[in-house]
Amino acid sequence: MEQIKGGVCAAKGFKAFGIHAGIRKNKDKKDLALIVSETKAAAAATYTQNLVKGAPLCVTKENLKDGYAQAIICNSGNANTCNANGIEIAEAMCNLVEKHTGISKTDVVVASTGVIGQPLDITPIESAMQSLASGLNPDGSNDAAEAIMTTDAKKKEIAFSFEIGGKLCKIGGIAKGSGMIHPNTATMLVFVTTDASITPEMLQKALSADILDSFNMISIDGDTSTNDMVSVLANGMAENPIIDRTGEDFDAFCKALSAVTTYLCRQIAKDGEGATKLLESRVRGAIDKENARIIAKSVICSSLFKAAMFGADANWGRILCAIGYSGAKCDINHVDVSLASTAGKIDVCKNGSGVDFDEDEAKKILTEDEIIIDITFREGSGEARSWGCDLTYDYVKINGDYRT
Amino acid sequence: MEQIKGGVCAAKGFKAFGIHAGIRKNKDKKDLALIVSETKAAAAATYTQNLVKGAPLCVTKENLKDGYAQAIICNSGNANTCNANGIEIAEAMCNLVEKHTGISKTDVVVASTGVIGQPLDITPIESAMQSLASGLNPDGSNDAAEAIMTTDAKKKEIAFSFEIGGKLCKIGGIAKGSGMIHPNTATMLVFVTTDASITPEMLQKALSADILDSFNMISIDGDTSTNDMVSVLANGMAENPIIDRTGEDFDAFCKALSAVTTYLCRQIAKDGEGATKLLESRVRGAIDKENARIIAKSVICSSLFKAAMFGADANWGRILCAIGYSGAKCDINHVDVSLASTAGKIDVCKNGSGVDFDEDEAKKILTEDEIIIDITFREGSGEARSWGCDLTYDYVKINGDYRT
Numbered sequence: 001m002e003q004i005k006g007g008v009c010a011a012k013g014f015k016a017f018g019i020h021a022g023i024r025k026n027k028d029k030k031d032l033a034l035i036v037s038e039t040k041a042a043a044a045a046t047y048t049q050n051l052v053k054g055a056p057l058c059v060t061k062e063n064l065k066d067g068y069a070q071a072i073i074c075n076s077g078n079a080n081t082c083n084a085n086g087i088e089i090a091e092a093m094c095n096l097v098e099k100h101t102g103i104s105k106t107d108v109v110v111a112s113t114g115v116i117g118q119p120l121d122i123t124p125i126e127s128a129m130q131s132l133a134s135g136l137n138p139d140g141s142n143d144a145a146e147a148i149m150t151t152d153a154k155k156k157e158i159a160f161s162f163e164i165g166g167k168l169c170k171i172g173g174i175a176k177g178s179g180m181i182h183p184n185t186a187t188m189l190v191f192v193t194t195d196a197s198i199t200p201e202m203l204q205k206a207l208s209a210d211i212l213d214s215f216n217m218i219s220i221d222g223d224t225s226t227n228d229m230v231s232v233l234a235n236g237m238a239e240n241p242i243i244d245r246t247g248e249d250f251d252a253f254c255k256a257l258s259a260v261t262t263y264l265c266r267q268i269a270k271d272g273e274g275a276t277k278l279l280e281s282r283v284r285g286a287i288d289k290e291n292a293r294i295i296a297k298s299v300i301c302s303s304l305f306k307a308a309m310f311g312a313d314a315n316w317g318r319i320l321c322a323i324g325y326s327g328a329k330c331d332i333n334h335v336d337v338s339l340a341s342t343a344g345k346i347d348v349c350k351n352g353s354g355v356d357f358d359e360d361e362a363k364k365i366l367t368e369d370e371i372i373i374d375i376t377f378r379e380g381s382g383e384a385r386s387w388g389c390d391l392t393y394d395y396v397k398i399n400g401d402y403r404t
Numbered sequence: 405m406e407q408i409k410g411g412v413c414a415a416k417g418f419k420a421f422g423i424h425a426g427i428r429k430n431k432d433k434k435d436l437a438l439i440v441s442e443t444k445a446a447a448a449a450t451y452t453q454n455l456v457k458g459a460p461l462c463v464t465k466e467n468l469k470d471g472y473a474q475a476i477i478c479n480s481g482n483a484n485t486c487n488a489n490g491i492e493i494a495e496a497m498c499n500l501v502e503k504h505t506g507i508s509k510t511d512v513v514v515a516s517t518g519v520i521g522q523p524l525d526i527t528p529i530e531s532a533m534q535s536l537a538s539g540l541n542p543d544g545s546n547d548a549a550e551a552i553m554t555t556d557a558k559k560k561e562i563a564f565s566f567e568i569g570g571k572l573c574k575i576g577g578i579a580k581g582s583g584m585i586h587p588n589t590a591t592m593l594v595f596v597t598t599d600a601s602i603t604p605e606m607l608q609k610a611l612s613a614d615i616l617d618s619f620n621m622i623s624i625d626g627d628t629s630t631n632d633m634v635s636v637l638a639n640g641m642a643e644n645p646i647i648d649r650t651g652e653d654f655d656a657f658c659k660a661l662s663a664v665t666t667y668l669c670r671q672i673a674k675d676g677e678g679a680t681k682l683l684e685s686r687v688r689g690a691i692d693k694e695n696a697r698i699i700a701k702s703v704i705c706s707s708l709f710k711a712a713m714f715g716a717d718a719n720w721g722r723i724l725c726a727i728g729y730s731g732a733k734c735d736i737n738h739v740d741v742s743l744a745s746t747a748g749k750i751d752v753c754k755n756g757s758g759v760d761f762d763e764d765e766a767k768k769i770l771t772e773d774e775i776i777i778d779i780t781f782r783e784g785s786g787e788a789r790s791w792g793c794d795l796t797y798d799y800v801k802i803n804g805d806y807r808t
Contacts, residue, residue, distance in 0.1 A: 050725060050728040051728040051734070051736050052725055052728030053728075082758060083758065084757045116722070116725060117757070119758075226721075226724075304625060307799070307803030307804050310804045311803070311804025315519075316521060317486055318520070321520060321629065323455070324455040324457075324630060325453070330455070349486070354522060391800055391803075393797045399707070399712060
């Protein structure tokens, strides 16, 4: 497996583009993205578990019922959620895709992200569709990735090549994250494309398994968005023997998918609203995987611990506190904790009690921008990783006046 | 029922005091409190549900097994948690109470609050005990309330008088809150004293029921502390007919207890770390009380909503989002939301969709320091209230360098 360029256009047969349609006031900010496949693609998706679901998600779910799709349209600046005419507008977006690309409106993944509860005006989208569709190109992943950003500071894009049955396949993805991120069996907006040949059933199986260890293991602020969605389109143009069962080929595909999603997870966490640091919590030796996941996630969700990391303060008591209230089964009296970064590694807790450590060394380690929290139990072989970020003044600032 | 002065010394037979023992470096900050009853008192307590439990809680639990206690000792500045010698130190604190007051060491409620994972030195407590015990006085509630404060900006103290069986009874309490507050079937440090006569069993029953609607309904930051505890001592000196069963007298006692705990809850929420506003979420018309509680609490726990309140931004979509991910059963398409304060009331959402409102008026309402979020369903008679605070720069500041 090799990292390559091209994001969602890396795989054969995919084009993309992104422009400023006018949904956002800032003319320098692209706000509408389109991704299309030359041929119909197997499609899989996972959606937010929030009871309040964005209208676009409902329309997408309906469109993906047959397991296939060919285009993705996504706007930023407005979530099209909690609006009386939400479904109507989301369907109108699909109609516009059909009108300007010829792709059937029922083969469209539609997504929106931004403010909740303000009606989304279709007019700017209508006016922009001609330019958007005619701008579609094999180098357009970058533009699409920019267009779906909201409070993201950095664009999130990745691609890999891999082999299945002697054929070179490619897989790539873009994502937007930043705030209201605490996925629960679903996640923020992530679009993955691949030219691997795989049935819709196996594609969904791969995605559903993947998110348990990828997007479900990140949290920026504990808020599960109403519009979270991960979708994958696989158009089969790599011409590998179709993956229609578990086995070696399926495993190779899952591994490539995981490379894309894990990269995007880290990027989303690192670029959390106001974040200055990526936090990676690694749990080992837990009773089982599920308990390891619960513990890893609880730690990176703790506001107190996140604030301590902002201050580069090795306040490890907050880690133990977060393990203790996580609800996981674990022996808190036999846990070791250490903190690490490129500047070194330091043990802060052995068997549930504090150990002496050099505060200056700890400060040096925690001043780096990627911090690893190593949590080791002696109870089993359960392992998990989670990703989060520090809690900063800027998180408060960004969310204190998001709408203005 | 009437509000009176005196806090934990309002009830007959209680004395208290608080001094600077030297656990904290700042000499102007009291850090050791003692509360005693003239006679043995029925005692009840609830403890944190965190798996990591402070050593003092374990010792207190053991001491209260027989249902009685006579003294409370509490230090701030160090939580005596995650220390190898924690139990030993907590027991040493009880021994010191016995030595200096004559009250049996097994009749002591012991509590600690502050940093986790740093051994608590008994020396300053030992040296201070003589002055602390000799300073005990019937006007000492104020000193005790000050001594248990950590990052609290304000002292929390209240008392009420009420009647049972023709006898005048009194009940009062002190509390410390501020950070690491997200009680779960237990809470931060709250000490309540009363001269009502009640059996230990009925006292525990009253307390256990009370916390479901009081301390369990507040959250500052979603972190359930390792040292949360609420305890009540009832010494019976009001000489009312002993409350040993449910009925009118028990109800009168519960009402008085609730007056004390509700007041302290609001104070704790309002004085959350860095808080500038008290948020009260009121849910009505939910399927049942339990679902109403889940919804009310989810809203005041949302970091995004809390940040919006700091910015006086009527971003009600975040309220709906928090209801949606709460896990409660509810019909999100038939919910109304309004925001209110002493400056007025404004409807922001009807039947799950936004309604037009005057942003300037909303801003005016949200600029006040007590905000009520009214959430109304049409599904049943479930009602609940919860209390929280806004998320501010100062929360981050306080917790970015708490130990330094």
